[in-house]
Amino acid sequence: MTRILLKNKLDDCIVTWRNAGYSVLAPVKRNEMGSFSEVQKASDMSLDLILPERTIKDRFFPQTEPMIRYKISKQQIDTETMTPPDTKSVCFGVRPCDAAGLEIDDPLFGWDYKDQYWFKRRNNSVIVTITCTASDDFCMCTSVKLSPESTKGSDVMLRPLSNGNGWQVETITERGKALFDSVSVHLSDEKAETAALAQVPVRFNVEQVMEWLANPTSFESQFWKDIALRCIGCGSCTFLCPTCHCFDIQDEGDTYNGIRRKNWDSCSFANFTMHTSGHNPRNTQSTRWRQRIMHKFNYYRGKFGVNSCSGCGRCTRQCPVDMGITETLQAISNLPR
Amino acid sequence: MSEPFEPKIVAFVCTYCTYAGADLAGTSRLKYATNVRIVRLPCTGRISPLFILKALQKGADAVLVSGCHPGDCHFTAGNYHARRRWTVFRALLSFTGIPEERIRFSWISAAEGAKFAELINSITEDTRKLGPFTQYQELQTIIETQSTY
Amino acid sequence: MAKIGVFVCHCGENIASMVDTGNLVRSLSDHPGVEVCNEYKYFCSDPGQETVKRAIREHNLTGVVVAACSPRMHEQTFRKACAEAGLNPYMLELANIREQCSWVHSNKEQATGKAIEITRSLVEKVKRNNELKPISVPVTRRALVIGGGIAGIQAALDIASAGREVVLVEREPSIGGHMSQLSETFPTLDCSQCILTPRMVEAIQHPNIRVLTYSEVEEVVGYIGNFTVKVRNKARYVDIDKCTGCGDCIQKCPQKKIPSEFECGLGNRSAIYTPFAQAVPNKPVIDRNRCTYFKNGKCKICQKTCQIEHCIDFDMQDTYEEIEVGAIVVATGFQIQDTSVYGEYGYGKYKDVITGLQFERLASASGPTAGKILRPSDGKEPETVVFIQCAGSRDPSKGVKYCSKICCMYTAKHAMLYAHKHHHGNSQIFYMDIRAAGKGYDEFTRRAIEEDGAGYVRGRVSKVFQENGKLIVRGVDTLLGKPVEVAADMVVLATAMVPQPDAKEFAKRIGIGYDEYGFFNEAHLKLRPVETATAGIYLCGACQSPKDIPDTVAQASASAAKVLGLFSREQLEREPVVAAVTESTCAGCWGCVMACPYNAIEKQDIKDRNGKVIKQVASVNPGLCQGCGTCVTFCRSNSIDLAGFTEKQIFAEVMAL
């Protein structure tokens, strides 16, 4: 027997969760951009998006995060650590690739030093994922060994019903179970057919890619120069990526007060590796693109045992010059060997 | 009763004309509102739009930019260049919704102490009527809370 | 770490009465980076400066802020003090809490708050000041004097006599200016021509003076010590090097009825003419607008008369020359106001209503009447002459607001000259006040009244009209409180002195300031009266304000002294407020090159180790840069910055407000 959440009961669930102190986040398309935003009711949500432009990662690792408030006085500099509020949240309607991205990043934020910002939010959040019944030309989860129904990173998995009236609820973690137990009165117990999953083709052979990347001769291959010719060095692929996690620390303020902030940074930027001396070890776009691919499919794996890509395809979908991981990895798998 | 609103006005002026004009207002003992803070630059040509943005960030309710009359620039042409920049920058600010009344431009010569005093009084009065530039100042408060989910 | 000293000056009561200096000191003492903060009655005094110097030494200060008067007053004083104490003089800022705070506010609490903010903001600026060194530039030790009246002549002679070259430019065909038109001069009654012409001759003969008459300054570029001046030598149609000044051409010219400018229309001249008999150079010029040949294409009688080949040349064109000079003295003089605004006085309507300057010509031995004071209408001797003072001056509604300064004196002189020439004549002077401050001046007016019978009537004239061949002057005697009417034969208006009609345009062209009327602005009315705000350009004479001859001459010598002071050095130290380019980030778009008003930015090749040019970047020539900063604002990548007003400094200043 499976539990069903009917769409017309979603508002009741939201009320219950909100009353229990959760803020409910869901994909919202507003001002021509989809992102995870707080919602009051089901109709605020844009659940039919294949993927919102922005990932759920933004809610755990925001583009700009205040860390320390400081006050400069003659005698000393007073500092006050700023931490996220204790709000619990339900992240509703996350896609499997975005949810997986969170789990991919967990070891990074916790391997030597536990990033309190990331983990505080992770511990306070429940990820309610909806499987994908539609995909587009850019989706590539299956190529990175995930799928439209992979549960990685999810606390709850919802499967859309074929009649479109609701979702079948599958709780994965204790946290997810508790969340849905709290709304059990709004769930129905019935047998229902779930909609067919999206058919996402496998676009490249990731094993071949990893093998080629691991080969020391590949690093200096002409391949990188050719493939990256048209990269213009913006950071949109990295900033829209559910797993990219680089940041920079900046102080912003006036003479007396200020805030130290953690801001997203991107390996695509020429300044990312610029030394004070003026020397830049990654001084061309091809070396920067190589770094991005290497990091995702070689270095990260070496350190944490997992590739740093969950196959959402945003890098290609939003690229101003139609580049992206897919094309590069396809080209690598097609290299003569 | 709340205290009357005292606007904060930042003035960017050239040293040869408007700064000297402000000095003349002083030597003439003309009285004007205390709300203005003057930043002295060599020439209006040196006044960057970035200064105006930073003054707004620092909570200015109005900004005054002032220099020598056309043709009178100590550096012969700094104010002509400045005038073009202002035309463009003003249109830009207006288009992004920053009210034109918040950013004022004037020519005040070294001999126009009275004009300086009168202008400061009228900008202060006008800005008092407009009220604090909360729209922009709120951006400053948002940055503390933004992204703290 | 910054160690800033803040010194709060009371300026006696000037600051302390409106700014709570104790509070200011407490606030600033608590400001980050402020090592020492003191207050004192007068920091500009010797003990005050000593306090600053001692603090610099004892606390190893890295910067100083003096919260006092305007930097335009005492920046140099305190820079010197810093330097004497071993601190780079550019590590100083003045917080202007007097002119821009205490003097303009009346609420002590608010004024104090403002003073605190002003001072803090400059502390933040000074923390980011850089040590700078003055820039040395060579000085071209040649002066340009613009205007060949008594002011210009005197300045030129003083500079030339000290051994420096002078170029004297006069736009009229002769030097001499207004003084050459005068009859006798107060308060000694010596003949104007008699004392002026020797100076004119000395000027033209002086080996160090080059006189360019009938020439105008078109453009001035450059800066103190290094100006390039473009002069237009107007076509005179007479080659003054060939001309002997015989005057035959003038005699034969068929156009004889042209009102003479020099005679103020009371006499005539020909189309080829010298303005007056003692003109220097005494060489004629052809008035193109009046010449028969230029009008009709036929005549050339003068050329036929002239004994010297190619001396008169109708094809002559204006020529231009560029002159390098190190200093400029502006002595462009004045004009008299157009009196036709006073319709009620009948000037222009009645021939016998004349201006003071016309009276000078009548009284002048070289004038149209050979010194006899005769009515222009009928040539008769006037029995009664009425002089109306302030005919334009001190009259905001129709004339000018200011006092023309010389009219009281010359009117007294006119009455005196009239009495000397017409012993039984009756002169009546309508006046507002008699302003006779000057050596021998009051005695002079007393003499006019007591010895020469000038009748002074205090009051304004409301109307002048003609009745029975007399000019009836109707006015009020305000002392008696009665209307007065005088039947006069001649009325003389003491017209206002006004700037040259093109004064404002001229000031813009050479880059100096002017006031609402068009008189040129001095750098400081009291303390720098002959300097302009533009370094290297000086003023003298009536172009600055109405002046009499003694004041003009004194000021001319003063400006010459300033020029000579400048010329006493071969090198000049200039403020190091100049721009500099960050080569590594310059994109070479050349916007700064195009925006620079001084052509001070050049393109510079950046080469690799093998000498191959890898890029071009902008490069500032600090000798040419004047420090306006227009380039800095243009530069999108912030690759150019201005010493003394760097991006960091201004940012810090704004962020502390």
Place this chain on the structure above:
Amino acid sequence: MGIQEQYRSEAASLLSSGEVKLVIGFGAGSTADRRRPLFARTGEEANRFVLDASCIANLSTYLLTEGLLSDGKKVGIFLKPDGIRSINILIAEAQLKPDQVVILGYAIENGQLTALEGRSVADFNGVNEKIRSLALPPAVQQDIERLEAMSPVERFQFWQDQFSKCIKCYACRQACPMCYCRRCIVDVNQPQWVNTSSHTLGNFEWNIVRAFHLAGRCAACGACDRACPVNIPLRLINARMGREVREAFDYFAGESTDQKPVLASFSKDDPETFIL
């Protein structure tokens, strides 16, 4: 022969004759409606060029790729009139040498492609009227008018909503041919004129400064707008600036290669009605 075939063969002969070392054009993209920049170095590669109504990107950005033109050799490039405008501006700003560019010009009108006559920069320096007549798309024009009809408070709110989306990925800057600075003002952190954080204040500052820096330099190609991954209507603000310089100074960026930058020049008669 269609324009695509014509330009393929022309590009091929330019390459095989050695006149150019590279031709920058369009190739097939990752989906049927996408075109991606394609770099051909041989005549054979030139056969992969695609030219149709989907080729709307302004490729001139690539001419400034560091080192590309430093050998003095020529490069061929497919350009629409807005791209030619960009080239003219870049030449006026000394970023390009006219003799290093061979233009394969085309225009798209109502979905139809036409080839533009002329191959050298000089050929297009004389078509000012054609370039000047480039009208803003009606939709852009309408959006500007709609914004201008708003009260300042509403306009501010509009842009606040838009700029709050900005993530400072700088795709707008990177896509723009005019953003060639070696160091962008936003990367200057001493002093930090533009807050680099992508909070709304920092985003406001960045977008205002970006638009100001493009005033009188924008070719209205829309690359920034298309590049923006969060769909901020950037071209509105650029187009408004373009209109300002045109109305105030009769300046049309990119109509010739010897234009003086509008903000590095002036006329004594420039309007100044707003100055007290």
